[in-house]
Amino acid sequence: MIIAERKPLTEVLEMLDGSGEITVLGCRSCTAICLAGGEKEAKEMSEALSLHSELKGKGWSVRPITVERACEKEFILPLQGVKGTVLSLACGVGAQVVQEMFPMLQVLPGVNTSNMGAPEGIGVFVEKCAGCGDCILHLTAGICPIARCAKSLLNGPCGGSQNGKCEVSPDTACAWDQIVRSLTTQGRLDLLERNIPPKDWRPSRSGGPRRTVNVEAMPGDSQKAWRDTE
Amino acid sequence: MSVSMLQEMLDAGRFAVTAEIGPPKSCEPEQVRKLARMLKGSAHAFNLTDNQAANVRMSSLASSVLCLQEGLEPVMQMTCRDRNRIAMQSDLLGACALGVHNVLCISGDHQVFGNHPQAKNVYDVDPIQQLMIFRRMRDEGMNWGGEPLPQPPQPFLGAAANPFADPFEFRVARLAKKVSAGAQFVQTQCVLDVERFQRFMGYVRERGLDEEVHVIAGVIPLRSHKAALFMKNKVAGMCVPDHIVDRLRRASDPKEEGIKLCLETIDSLKSIPGVHGVHITAIAWEEIVPRLVQEAGIRP
Ligand code: SF4
Ligand code: SF4
Numbered sequence: 001m002i003i004a005e006r007k008p009l010t011e012v013l014e015m016l017d018g019s020g021e022i023t024v025l026g027c028r029s030c031t032a033i034c035l036a037g038g039e040k041e042a043k044e045m046s047e048a049l050s051l052h053s054e055l056k057g058k059g060w061s062v063r064p065i066t067v068e069r070a071c072e073k074e075f076i077l078p079l080q081g082v083k084g085t086v087l088s089l090a091c092g093v094g095a096q097v098v099q100e101m102f103p104m105l106q107v108l109p110g111v112n113t114s115n116m117g118a119p120e121g122i123g124v125f126v127e128k129c130a131g132c133g134d135c136i137l138h139l140t141a142g143i144c145p146i147a148r149c150a151k152s153l154l155n156g157p158c159g160g161s162q163n164g165k166c167e168v169s170p171d172t173a174c175a176w177d178q179i180v181r182s183l184t185t186q187g188r189l190d191l192l193e194r195n196i197p198p199k200d201w202r203p204s205r206s207g208g209p210r211r212t213v214n215v216e217a218m219p220g221d222s223q224k225a226w227r228d229t230e
Numbered sequence: 231m232s233v234s235m236l237q238e239m240l241d242a243g244r245f246a247v248t249a250e251i252g253p254p255k256s257c258e259p260e261q262v263r264k265l266a267r268m269l270k271g272s273a274h275a276f277n278l279t280d281n282q283a284a285n286v287r288m289s290s291l292a293s294s295v296l297c298l299q300e301g302l303e304p305v306m307q308m309t310c311r312d313r314n315r316i317a318m319q320s321d322l323l324g325a326c327a328l329g330v331h332n333v334l335c336i337s338g339d340h341q342v343f344g345n346h347p348q349a350k351n352v353y354d355v356d357p358i359q360q361l362m363i364f365r366r367m368r369d370e371g372m373n374w375g376g377e378p379l380p381q382p383p384q385p386f387l388g389a390a391a392n393p394f395a396d397p398f399e400f401r402v403a404r405l406a407k408k409v410s411a412g413a414q415f416v417q418t419q420c421v422l423d424v425e426r427f428q429r430f431m432g433y434v435r436e437r438g439l440d441e442e443v444h445v446i447a448g449v450i451p452l453r454s455h456k457a458a459l460f461m462k463n464k465v466a467g468m469c470v471p472d473h474i475v476d477r478l479r480r481a482s483d484p485k486e487e488g489i490k491l492c493l494e495t496i497d498s499l500k501s502i503p504g505v506h507g508v509h510i511t512a513i514a515w516e517e518i519v520p521r522l523v524q525e526a527g528i529r530p
Binding site for chain 2 (some may be wrong): 080084150151152153154155156157158159160163164166167169174177180181189192193195196197198199201
């Protein structure tokens with residue numbers, strides 16, 4: 001899932017200065033699960049903004065709307081008819097889809113979208129994948145060194161790995177320490193002896209903004225048209 | 231064929247000495263020249279660090295050239311932190327064009343340690359891949375993209391090894407990977423825990439790596455127990471045994487004790503099979519290097 005966290009309220013208030021009608025957009029998918037922008041958070045934010053407006057005489061009219069998935073056009077139809085400002089508690093993807101669909105609205109980010117990760121404990125989320133576009137998890141015991149090693153090293157732990165921790169912080173596990181351990185458990189240490197050559201980063205963000213096409217998913221005639229142009 | 235004196239010494243089986251020179255945080259060439267003149271003759275070659283601890287300093291290439299001009303042989307360090315494969319190959323071509331042939335390929339300290347923790351790092355390639363790229367340029371006469379090089383660079387390729395990092399069992403495997411990627415010499419993290427280093431070298435010999443690569447063991451003269459504690463707590467990948475901290479704390483003259491300790495370490499290292507030299511890191515205490523090599527009997 002996509003991990004995000006709420007922006008500090010002061011920053012949000014600053015962004016909203018000069019607004020009139022404000023809609024706080026919650027999303028029931030990823031940002032709800034990481035407790036940054038679900039229905040509950042949208043409602044709370046909405047209340048906080050109303051209170052602030054009342055106290056400071058801002059004259060805002062604020063209301064929350066929560067959708068199933070802000071990143072898909074079909075799901076954001078409830079925003080039809082909304083005017084003014086949308087404070088998005090959906091991730092950066094959702095915010096952009098809403099903006100694209102409703103160009104007259106001013107869509108503002110209410111959360112900082114951070115990474116693709118998973119919950120580790122209650123309220124703790126850890127980055128897992130950097131979307132490099134060419135997965136090598138089969139070589140690294142299912143632990144991603146690109147997202148989880150602070151230097152994205154592909155050939156084993158650097159000299160800063162100590163006691164299972166990464167040199168950047170005692171709170172950060174060394175991904176390569178985990179990989180070595182997992183490969184040991186799996187009896188696959190031979191994988192470590194192999195040198196992985198420089199990676200082709202084109203499928204990653206380095207190749208420019210990405211567009212993924214799944215021809216199979218297209219309707220029949222579009223499939224044919226697509227194949228003809230390829 | 232040797233492309234540098236360091237390579238010649240090592241290949242001839244002579245005990246090599248290298249020492250570190252930290253480039254200044256400014257553009258004053260005189261700062262490098264002064265250190266160079268003071269250290270000249272104390273080592274076979276001198277490492278010019280590459281924005282060490284992720285602090286902005288004069289570039290290792292420029293500092294290497296200043297050393298050359300003073301008659302010292304440089305070892306140019308190059309981290310993977312600050313450049314992608316394009317910049318790396320470009321810098322290698324530039325270095326060899328200017329007469330800098332010893333190149334040490336390293337991952338580099340993460341930028342959180344330095345004076346620009348806000349920076350974005352590169353890590354397009356890791357040091358093993360960096361070695362692969364440089365070796366191809368030299369041995370196959372082409373850049374990594376496959377284009378022929380009319381005049382291939384002739385680097386003497388080095389890498390770092392840290393016997394004190396974890397997981398310990400993997401450290402020798404990682405060295406083997408570096409060797410198979412093209413490392414001709416390795417400089418190790420400073421040895422303060424001689425016992426652990428001996429174990430490491432045991433594994434190195436077991437795998438026959440001592441026949442394939444020159445291991446240059448790092449040493450560091452410590453001025454005080456505070457310096458030892460700093461190394462222990464603040465420097466990534468260091469191992470400082472408590473008895474060393476205690477010994478320096480108890481000493482009436484900690485500096486002299488530090489020198490004695492360093493000399494003892496050099497002495498033990500000299501007798502370990504497979505150790506082909508020492509690398510002295512005396513950052514901010516460079517003036518001690520001439521005395522150390524003199525008293526250790528390893529002056530070139
Ligand atoms: S290797 Fe690439 S695709 Fe696979 S988990 Fe890591 S970043 Fe994601
Ligand atoms: S300590 Fe581990 S996770 Fe951190 S940079 Fe080094 S190898 Fe990567």
